Amino acid sequence: MNKKIQILSILFLGISQFAFSQIKEEKLILNKKREPEIKKIEKKKTSVETIKNYPPEEKSQNPVKYNITDVPASSDFKTSTIQGEDIAPKFDGTAQNNYFQFGMGNYGKILGDANISKTLENKLEVGADVHVLSTQGLKKEYPWNSKQNSGTLGAFLNSYGDKGKFNVNAEYGIDNYNYYGIYALEPSSDVDLKQKVNQFKVNGYYDFYSNEILNDVRVKSSFLKDHFDAQENQASILANFSKHAIDIGSSGISLNADLGVGLETLKTDFAIRDKNSSNFFNTSLSPKVTFRKGESYLMLGSSFDFLNAKNSSDLWDGQIKNNKTYWFPQAEFQLAAANGFKFYGGVDGGLKLNTYSEMLQANPFILSDQFLRPTQTKYHFYFGLKGDIDETLKYDFSAGYGKMKDIMFFKANSLFDNMYTLNRSAYNFANTFSAVYDDGNVSDIKGSVQYFPLANLVLDGEVRFTKYDLKNYENIYNVPLVTASIGAKYTMLDKKLLLGFKGIFASDRTTNSYQIEGVSDPMAQNGMVYQSTENTNDKVGGYADINLSAEYKVHKNFSIFALGNNLLSSKYQTYKGYKVLGAQILGGVKITF
Structure with missing residues (x-):
């Protein structure tokens, strides 16, 4: 096994040494199977393609859908290695929608993944999918429980009519894990560190084939509850109105006019510690006009947000209310000298409601009691x-360079009391984080590349540099200065064998941490109390996470696969105290039908 892993590692390191990219959005492009779109500024977040003026009859004969998957370091407990194409590539053009796969590996890892869909006679496609991932955690690293399991169960419906296409999907997800990152105390092995998050989502999308008047409508909703009785309800609707392809004389210039109208509501209630409660209602308007000639264009617009916010907490009496109107610039140009060289630049901004749900996606080890505040990007210039x-x-x-207000990041918590006892709540071992906010400037440099040297070989890569200059904090916590990734997928043996490689890299990060010791106190019940000392300039080391995958088609309906994650076996930390799994080898079978 070790020799095979070494051979695969040498192979993929050799073919991918020139690439830099991390795919966080999957976008399909018809008629160009060798030309997947690279990750870019456009943020498409629909479950089906968004292609205008597409013949509905032709569309119904080849329905497609895609998922947007945010892939963190692939060896983290919270990451499913079965949902990102960069970790486990699929066979292009030959993959079937209906499949089931099952695998097992070290660390007690078990994965199950299935998808089934059917297109009915009335051009209606219905389907369902399920994903399950479980691991026993780091038993040799921690005496207490660090196991984790997660799963999602979803159903979707796609309909292709004469005037437009419709998609609706529902998903139930559960994450069951532990706050295992205790670094300053030594509790007993049977300490209760459990956290569990349940979330139900329903999303709908309707897209007209033409760009006349009503362009598309998107509806999203989410309902979340966790082990500590935190509850969050979120809903939003966005309607895009447009009038496109208006010719301006005989100049060859066309005019597109667009207006986005959005409503978003967010209500979050926490039941422990300070019992923070937040209620937001935001209305947004985004008018813009675009002048286009060929591949070159100039877009001019603005966005307006009308926010009504209410916050309450046990830390103060009553409720804090805030009604505010925001204006943000929106402009972009593109000068297309040729297909190979397109210069672009612009300025944008916006208001983002920070939700408990999104915080958990970024950092599952946050305390179930957060003060929520929106982040404002006053302006962001880029070229x-x-x-x-x-x-x-x-x-x-x-x-790019931008100015932001209330930048959200995560700060480590200390003990919430100084009682000299280990009989504590799961979150009271200096093992959780809380969101903090600061104003500042941000500078960013990004680069992404995809290279297709052969019809059966794809190389990709990305590198990103992000520097924050904050008003109050000397450093932004738990945010790396540089992140990068390289990847490759290669098919061989008449497309029966698919090999994949992904390397994910991050630089060192600054964090705060605590040293906790017991000191005598005659006034305390047992004569001792805990005393904590904060280090505001601690370091969490960078990492290199190397992943390999292979799938072999034994039969057109039967495949065997193997995944190798974190093959360098580095026990790096994503957050202080939280080591990830070491080298992981998983194998399984896949049945398509």
């Missing part, structure tokens, strides 16, 4: 160069 050279090399390089 860049992108291109597609002979459908062989796609690239995008950009740099």
Whole structure:
């Protein structure tokens, strides 16, 4: 096994040494199977393609859908290694929607993954999928429980009519894990560190084939509850109105006019510690006009947000109310010298409601009691160069600078009391984090590349540099200065064997941490109390996470696969105290039908 892993490692390191990219959005492009779109500024978050003026009859004969998957370091407890194509690539053009796969590996890892769909006679596609991932955790690293299991169960419906397409999907997800990152105390092995999060989502989307008047409508909703009785309800609707392709004389310039109208509501209630409660209602308007000639264009617009906010907490009496109107600039240009060279630049901004749900996605070890505050990007200037050279090399390089208010990041918590006892709540071992906010400036440089040297070989890569200059904090906590990734997928043996590689890298990060010791106190019940000392400039080391995958088609309906995650076996930490799994080898079978 070790020799095979070494051979695969040498192979993929050799073919991917020039690439830099991390795919966080999957976008399908018809008629160009060798030309997947690289990750870019556009943020498509629908469950089906968004292609205008597409013949509904032709569309119904080849329904497609895609998922957007945010892939953190693949060896983290919270990561499913079965949902990102960068970790386990699929066979292009030959994959079937109906499949089931099951695998087992070290660390007690078990995965199950299934998808089934059917297109009915009335152009209606219905389907369901399920994902399950479980691990026993780091038993040799921690005497207490560090196991984790997660699962999602979803159903979807796609309909292709004469005037537009409709998609609705529902998903129930559960994460069951532990606050295992205790670094300052030594509790007993039977300490209760459990956290569990249940979330139910329903999303709907309707897209008209034409861009006349009503362009598309999107509806999202989410309902969350955790082990400590935190509850969050979120709903939003966005309607895009437009009038496109208005010719301006005989100049060859066309005009597109768009207006986005959005409503978003968020209500979050916490039941422990300070019992923070938040209630937000935001209305947004985004008018813009675009002048286009060929591949070059100039977009001018604005966005307005009308926010009604209410916050309450046991820390103060009564309720804090705030009604405020925001204006943000929106402009972008693109000068297309050729397909291979497109210069672009612009300015944007916006208001983002920070939710408990999104915080858990970024850091599952946060305390179940957060003060929620929206983040405001006052402005963000950017410029860049992108291109597609002979459908062989796609690239995008950009740099930007912005001014932000209430930048959200995570700060480590200390003990919530000084009682000299280990009989504590799961979150009271200096093992959780809380959101903090600060104003400041941000500078960013990004580069992404996809290279198609052969019809059966794809290389990709990304590198990102992000620097924050904050008003109050000397450093932004738990945010790396540089992140990068390289990847490759290669098919061989008449497309029966698919090999995949992904390397994910991050630089060192600054965090705060605590040293806790017992000191005598005659006034205390047992004569001792805990005393904590904060280190505001602690370091969590960077990491290199190397992943390999292979799938072999024994039969057109039967495959065997193997996944190797964190093959360098580095026990790095994503957050202080939280080591990830070491080298993981998982194998299994896949049945398609």
